[in-house]
Amino acid sequence: MTRVTIEILQSFAAFNDVPAEQLDWFLSRCSNRIILGGNLLFKPGMPIDFTYVFISGKLSLYVLNNGEAREFACAETGSVHGYLPFSRGKVNFAYGRALENTQILLFPANMMTEMICTQFELTQALVHVMSSRVRNITARQQQDEKMAALGRLHAGLAHELNNPVAAILRAVAILQRQLQHMRQAFEEVAAERLSDGFDGFVNSLILRAIAHRQQLPFSMQEKSLREARLVYWLERRHIQNASDTADDFAGFGFTEEDADRFLAYLPGQWASSGINWLDSHLVAETLLKDIEEASGQIDALLKSVKAFIHADQSHDRRFADIHEGLRHTLVTLKYRLEDKNVQVIQHFDTEIPFVKIMIGELNQVWSNLIDNAIDAMENTQIPVLELNTRSDGKFVYVSIGDNGMGIPACIADRVFDPFFSTKPISKGTGLGLDIVSRIVKLHDGTVTLQSVPGRTEFIVCIPINS
Incomplete structure (x- = not known):
């Protein structure tokens, strides 16, 4: 056991400015104690009979929450805990368990009145400790309340959003399958008129359109030039809705060469209806992809908020x-x-x-x-x-x-x-x-x-x- 001196106490932040004679008065009324690692110094319900000054070691301060320990402070060398001047606390509400062999000074609470009346600087130092403790506990309670409120908000949002998000994702999957079936049905109906490789080419266009939307967009000037060239190409071939189709194709990153290759698979009289079918099909596919990604982002955000506040875990x-x-x-x-x-x-x-x-x-x-x-x-x-x-x-x-x-x-x-x-x-x-x-x-x-x-x-x- 370390012999505690005035110099040791003065090395602790709490007692830096306390005169030596007052620290000597304090030491003369303290007792020394060693708490073996794993043992309790106090537990809920025990009276707060002492002021504790930690000379060495560590002590975990915790409460039980649903049977699990929740630590709210850790007392280390130089820490001051227990009864303090003007404190209204009389009974411990928490557990204090030594994490290792811990040496403490114990100042009797029944001598606090004498200290307040005769040892001004010492009293002032311990009042400062108490005000810091109050501030820390208050800030921790406010933080706990905010996290609890966030947890309740998350639970409500998750409840209200999870089902719609799941329904949207299911609907997107069904619609994607239906579009695939529609394309296959179109091929079967027009099998004698379509060139081989039509389905594979359309699939490649869909993948390109989706990939292009995920890249950096063209500048306004470049998109306008592409759109103007496509409008000219479409109108020369008497394609209906040429302006709207050109706007979509330019957004997908398509060129006149892509449209030429598509028309090569179709009979000449199908040019207008075929191009408009392709435009509608690509718009539907890309919009479904956008909906799927947006729903996935909502789902990922809900999961991240849950993980952030750790709503379903303890604070251990x-x-x-x-x-x-x-x-x-x-x-x-x-x-x-x-x-x-x-x-x-x-x-x-x-x-x-x-x-x-x-x-x-x-x-x-x-x-x-x-x-x-x-x-x-x-x-x-x-x-x-x-x-x-x-x-x-x-x-x-x-x-x-x-x-x-x-x-x-x-x-x-x-x-x-x-x-x-x-x-x-x-x-x-x-x-x-x-x-x-x-x-x-x-x-x-x-x-x-x-x-x-x-x-x-x-x-x-x-x-x-x-």
Whole structure:
């Protein structure tokens, strides 16, 4: 057991400014105790009889939620817990279990009144500890309430959207089969008049049309030139609806040569009806593909929101792929990234093992950091968001960088302070990075900032088995 001295107490942040004689008074009234790893220091229902100062070791503070432990704090060297000045708490509501052999000082709660009356600076230091505790608990409760509200919103949205999305996807599949049958029926009816290879050629046109719509569109000038050439070609062959058909064909990336090849499969008198049939068929196919993709995006968004808030899991730590949370967060913020034309670069180390984390909480870290990065690039001409992951075998490092204006050195050491914000009042509360810092600390990790003009990077370091 370490002999606790005034110098040791003064090395703790909570007692930095307390005069030595008051710390001596405090030590003379404390008792020392060792809690063996795995043992409980207190549990719900036990009276709060002491102020605890942690000299060494770690203690997990948690509550049981549906039979599973949910950790809300971790007491480490220099931490102060238990009874504090002016505290109204008399009974423990949580469990305190030592994660390793832990040495603590115990100051009796029944001596608190004497301390308040005679030891001003010591009292002031412990009141500051209590106010920080209240702030942290309040912020955590607010965060829990927001996540719970988001969970309820997701459940309602999922319930209302899953069935329609599934119905749309089923209808699209049926319609695609019906279009295929219609094409086959057309071939069978006109088998004696169609050249061999007609179906294969039409299939190739459909695939080209769908692929072209997924590529970058033509410029307005190039599309207009293509359309004008197609209108001229179609009108020379007396094709009905030439203007509308040319507009569609130009959108599919087709040329006069493609239309010539199609007509080569048909009798001459079928030119107009054949071209219009092809146009209607291609429009229907591509619209069905658009509907299928849009429905798939809704389904993917619902799944990502569910994974982001971790609605169906506990808040306990469990091993998970760190990249899944990052990808789900990018999906949930896709609307912002696309709205700001942000280019996203991902350099993920696929060899990183699963990490023991609180999944929902850590997703909030990624969301806050990426959201801040998007805001920071508001006036950047070509905004770039870069995500990197790596591991050294013991720790995982996740860096989130942007090419915004950067954070001035004069305020860099304040960005993690609660309520500090460089954003207008309507855009920020100053709690985003404070929440990031607290969640990362719950994982026994660190978050650091590196910033120069034109480049800002937040690096989150988390032990693989925290």
